[in-house]
Amino acid sequence: MTSEKAHIGQSYRRESALRHLSGRGQFVTDLALPRMLHAAFVRSPMARGKIVELGVDDAAGSPGVVRVFTAETLNGKCEPWIGTLDHFANMQSSTQNMLADGEVLWVGHPVVMIVAHSRAEAEDACELVMMDIEDDMAVVDGNAALMADSPLASSGISSNMCFQTVLETPDLESAFAQAAHVVEGNFNFGRHTAVTLEPRAIIADFDRSTGQLNVHHGTQTPYQFQDVYARHFGLSEGKVRVIAPDVGGSFGMKLHVYNEEMATVAASLTIGRPVRFVADRLESFVSDIHARDHRVSARMALDADGTIVAMDVDDMTQIGAFSTYPRTSVAEGNQVIRLMGAPYRMPDYRGRLSVVFQNKVQTSQYRAVGHPIACAVTEALVEYAAEKLELDPFEIRQRNLIADDAYPHTSATGYQFEKLSHQASLEKLRALMRYDTLRDEQATLRKQGVYRGIGIATFVEITNPGATFYGVGGARISAQDGAVVRLTPAGDVHCAISVTEQGQGTETIIAQVVADQLGVTPDKVKVVTGDTDTTPSGGATWACRGAGIGGETALRAGRKLQAQILTLAGEILQADPTHLKLANGAVVDATTGNERITLAEIGRIATYRPDTLPNGCDNSLTAAQHFAPSGYPFDFTNGVQASYVEVDIETGITRLLKHWVVEDCGRIINPLLVDEQIRGGVVQGLGPAFFEECLYDDIGQMTNATLAEYLVPMAGEMPDIEIAHIETPTLDTILGAKGVGEAGTAAAGAAAMNAVNDALRPLGARISQTPMTPLRILKALGHV
Amino acid sequence: MKTEITLTINGEAVQEAVTPRTSLADLLRDNLRLTGTHLGCEMGSCGACLVMLDGAPVHACLVLAVQASGHTVKTVEGLNESGEIADLQQNFYERNALQCGFCTSGMMMSAQALLAANPGPTRDEIRDALSGNYCRCTGYEAIIDAISATAAQRMTNAGEAQ
16 A cells, blocks of 8 residues: 555454463563562441541451551652642642541541452451550531531541532623523532452562662653652652553543552562552452542523523532542542533633542543533533423534634634534434434334434543643643654564553554554554553653644654654665655655555664664664644533433333534544544443442441442443544544544533433423432432 | 363363362453453443353353353453454454454453354344443444444355355
């Protein structure tokens, strides 16, 4: 293939899939190192209390136990951390360290660490720890936490308000005063969690002889952890290597700093042997970050013809006892209030955010940070308005979406959109789902007592974030990425890059991008990721930046190497490099396409016979390139989803019949992988819409912390998902790619809630709480 | 106190001394380093640890190693090397029916058992057969497609063989 874009845009399969299919995955949980020890933690059984006494002598004498650590013996090894950032003005959070010191602040808070020859022996010893904790009044509910007489969720804060902010346009009040119609709703979005199939896993391996710390860590951000471990344990960065091999799912959950991971590193530094910690499923539920947990009251003002003129939103979100480090627990709420109304021309807006401490597991960034909440509230209000004005859901959206020819556009919340395709997407969705036929079918079935509903949700997704996201707030989180591309002596290509792979296909798309720059096929490009010693430093994978930023980095690195190869070929061939190009694994004549010299021959000469090159000729066949996004602060994507459901009004059980997505992520590098990101994302949005919820009782005990009781979406409940695309490449980069990993999650729940309410509408019922469990639907129907 | 057990794993005779509480999953993963069998919940809910015990899928986290003594176990490594799931693997690969790969060996165990019992399953039957296999990445559709394609190919091949 000689076309410059031969490989970008094609559905290459993932080579790493072959390893997994053969049982040859290499997860941290699979790794066993010589003399490795195993850690287990004794955790707080109560949500809030004072540690009166810890008795660890029996545990220390238990068979197989090597060391027992408490806050007194471990915390001094680690510089404490605080989950605040400067760009969230006046936010507060208590100082954290590895083991609970003096007070326990949530059920699951690690108190004692036991290191033994096996996990089983460590767990046996946990049973022997005597823990005397004096029960204190826990802060459980966010609204109660803000009352003047509420106890504090931790001793290091001045109030239970972590962060508050208001965005407001000047004409908000008059917009509502003059509105022909106002619709409003109160929404409750349950707390859920990531439930990656591979739990959090880490092996810290400190070698006292050299001072080298190697950390095998199931994370999506190895460089961030290299920096964290170096700074918090007083090591030089060059002596810290973080290796993230295969990671069994992450979705944002594995990029936060956790007590147990820090304690595992501290234990290895102390003992000088490899120490392994793998969370079991029960501990995952009470220590992995939770997500969402919002109460939102919102209203929308419209003029007489259904034009949206303003939204007024108040979001109260409950984040646990601390703000997470180093990204905070504020980013979620911040994005909720900034993404409200984003697809629409709506000129006026007020968004209030209250981020509140309580004694539960910390919440923080999880796939599609803030998006599902903003989308569900906005799209529910649009639906309420359509009902009030007797407009079809498509019609009201057509009237209000930002026109495809009206870019650039700045939203009422201040987001700048380079170019989106809402109108084209909506039109495409209508055809894709055969909307009119579906409405007919719905009407026919309703006469037979079958309650089906159709729900639509438009959305905007934040991708390719620059340094405004975290860097400006003082976080040492990289917004740039780096790649080193080299031609091997045999003429193959090797690319080491800072973006990481958790199964989404990062390595495959990077190979495609590099292949196109060097005139080879992707199978000739070996891509290496996830190791701070072997790849250049960069932000890695979060907030939908792998394809857009990582891809652009690879493209530019590939072009740099292309220029080097052509220059060298020009020297060898005594030809003008501008008359040469790369194709089919060779240097070819740019005009005729005739082969002049193969890449293998160039590799051979440069490596083994540089003596035959002209004097002073640079034989380098390695190119390094870093890239930081510039131009727009984010590359927004857009799309629209539709859900078709059937509600059994006797049982409250919803059956998901079908789901559709039209999405615009700019240049598509690999259509197969893009579609599978969307499908997986949709199901991760449908899970919390119908099933997933971390349930707590009124003293802060999580009551469903097992995989038998916490319901995740399974194959039998999930619908087939049909997908179509619009492609609007960003002009900020050469590649033009934006992110796609969060699009599915952003709007799936919103579409589903609208669909359920469409089914319930003839019965005069409405639900505005997730998950939409059968019981809640029956309550909405007034049946219970 | 350890107990001697003997069993056949992937066609090879294995003799091990295990504690009574050692699960089959821990025997496979820790003692024998057959790490293609994964642990996701250790309570039989997620399906990541499914292996074939005397030809039927079982949760290796819920079977004690001593219970497997005298029996025959096949893991993903064995099924891979014998070639008996080659078509299933190929269809998972082509359809991108896995992302992180952690659920994959368990998915293939359920698929293999389903196709043995029901060679021509409908999509709904495939979805039902995976009711004990949790996947957080794919949304399941690609997995259903891959199993469906494998069923169709096996039916065709069986037809040609007759």
